[in-house]
Amino acid sequence: MDDTRVEPVDQGQSTNRQKGGRKGEGPDGDPVGAGAARRRNPGPMNEISESDEVKRRGVRRMKLFATGLLALATVVFAFARWREASGAGAWAGYVAAAAEAGMVGALADWFAVTALFRHPMGLPIPHTAIIPTKKDSFGRSLGDFVGENFLSEDVIRGRLRAVGIASRLGGWLSDPKHAERVTQELAAALRGALTVLRDSDVQAIVGEAVTRRANAQVVAPPIGRMLDRVVAAGGHHRVVDLVCVRAHDWLVEHQDSVMEAVTGGAPGWTPRFVDRRVGERVYKELLRFVTEMRDWPQHPARGAVDRFLADFATELRSDPDTMARVERLKGDVLARPEVQELIESAWGAVREMVVAAAEDPDSELRRRARAALLSFGERMAADPRLQSKVDGWLEGAAAYVVTTYRDEITALITDTVASWDAEQTSRKIEANVGRDLQFIRINGTVVGSLAGLVIYTVSRAVGG
Template sequence: MQTAQGPDRGAGTRSDAGPDEPIDPPTDPLGRDVPAVGPAPEDRTTSGARSATRTSSVGMSMVGLTDDADKRARLRRMKAVALSFLLGAAVIWVIFRLWEGNGGPAFTGYVRAAAEAGMIGGLADWFAITALFRHPLGIKVPHTALIPRKKDQLGQSLSGFVGDNFLAPAVVADKLRTAQVTARVGSWLASPGNAARVTAELATVVRGAVTVLRDDEIQAVVDQAVTRRVVAQPWGPPLGRLLAGVLADGSHRRLVDLICDRAYDWVRNNHETVMALVSRQAPSWSPRFVDGLIADRIYAEALSFAWAVKADPDHPLRKAIDRFLVSFAGDLQDDPETGERVEAIKRQLLEHPDVQALISRAWATGKAMLLDAAEDPSSQLRLRVTDGVTRFGERLDTDAELRDKIDGWIVDAAGYVVGRYSREITTLISDTVERWDGHEASRKIELQVGRDLQFIRINGTLVGALVGLAIYSVGELLV
């Protein structure tokens, strides 16, 4: 939306000039300064908005200030050059007009006519160029100050031009195909130094993201995404399927072998423990030597049984264990009662204080590990990422099929974006221009192209002089 403005005035009376930019005084056709006119009363009603604009412009970078100052200086120099041509034509016209009137030679008429036409051409082009940016001499001639009055239409036209000619899907797709983005990226990433640089930038991003995140919020996410999902998911069927798969592969036999070996070793190395156990269970009236004989017999049988289970892979006990495990795997998957027992064990496990403390420390521990790995260039995480980036770059550099596939994805993605959102992208231009004050927009545009436009004034003076000379010559020949 356009801001309220006072009556249009010359460049020197613009109320929208930034504080960092000197106000160019308006000039008459001869380049002389015209006294600035004070702001009209209605301009003061918009002083708040312009004050905000001035405040925001204070933060402009020194590079931008230097660049604008240089452009203003070059624009002034070109204006002075164009004015010098106009003044030169005026001086020549005065001299030769007086000379011609006082009986000068015949050629004075030709020079006077050329200078006169040059002045006309220079003035006409000055008027045309000035009319683009402001009212010449502050006079509201119709169809002048075109940019301040038509900036919104210009912004919309520029927006449509960019959208139709630069953001067309076909144009973007063709540009991306010829740019060979994937090949260039692959060649760049294949260098270890560049891969390390990418890894360092990724580490910076990770550090920034992890530092910004609040621990309590992440802990809530962990609780929501992990703990509650674990609680909601029944454990029985997955455990049953896992156990059934282990049994089908026979992987459990190593565990059974280990248990049998440990059972045999325990019986063999604990003769006194078995003897004492039998003695304690024997009746008080039983003679001790009888207890010893019974204990020795029981120990020998236990040792023999443990050895048989250990040595015989087809021992009935082993088969009984297999049958029990198969049955238990089926119960875990299908038996509701077994499932309820597993769920009760799960709840007890998750509600245990040590488990709760471990879950609450999970994010803090993971965060510390991640930050340490990101900070240390020699950490395994960064080394692996660097190696992965390098290998990916080498593959892009050598695998033409992969490059074509990724290029196709990029082209399709870019075509989708510009095809669907080009209007939203180009409205950035029209919206930005619409937010500009009219005189500020005129000043910005004049600063960019005004220097080149001064050549039109110079050419107008020279071409006008030549045309005037030609017309005068033809007229003299016809007389």
């Protein structure tokens, strides 16, 4: 009654199977189409691994043991019947009843266990070979079971709420060693991302994005508001001071240039000394004006500059003609190749700076990242409201993934099971659970014997 498969080991046997094989089998001994399906769908469930072979040998040993018990019960039954017929005494009837019931239990359980994986004795009895014939149905049922019992929103939320991820994560991040580890991993990920990105692609994207954003944004009113605030706060005075100082220094250093410019524009009929005196006068007045403007904060020219800037700020905010001219100037500036090259080249500088900061453990970027992680971890470990908020985010994200992609996840289970070869799947499952199933046969033999003994004893007691 042992249903252990005898695999062909002889070359001749193998050749015979390749030439013919039993009806309904392919050249490799598989059911028609099974070998092709396995070749189409290679995978762990379509291959018998070395560990599976070890388990199958264990299953065969357990099958031999269970079959041995059946054979023992058969021998005991025959012997007891013979002794009973020879007038050995009442004990022979008890032994025969126990052995007979053990045989029945062993046969029934052998049939039940074998029917899971194949047709008992090759007979196409209905509702046998359950795993090979119902594999796809099992896959669909498994997918539905997982979807209903593990991928429901209530289950996910309840499980995450019970785990308390935010509290645990906060306690973990509050450890400086863990914060340093996360910082290192983030730095490595950042370096990898920046290395993978092609500079030309990023530069083109940055340039296009900056240009499009600048063209879409009307800049005159914001510039006017900013200039108005600067003038009101006197922030432009430093610029005026710097211009005055630089103008004064330039006049002192370039007196001859100023003189030549004045005398060079004089009429040709004027005497040279007159041109010289006019040039000196103009230079002195210009130098005096700049010096006074530099040293006197209340100089009228400074007030004129203040009024000019204030009026210009107002025009930038309200005068359509001024705003239109500023927008045209903005477009002309952005269209210049030098400006586009400057925008695009900014990415290279930023990338180098970020990569260098990510590689340096003592960089300001790494220090701030560590400090931020530590601070966040300490807050999350101690603040119940923050924990609740983070847990709510995680629960919401997990629930969204589950509710949105549940069908795809369960379809993955169903399609994967459907791609497995039926016979190989049956063999693999039997290799992993068959040893334990043989205990059903063993228990059936033992329990059947005890039940038969009890029934025979009760019937004798009642009938006697």
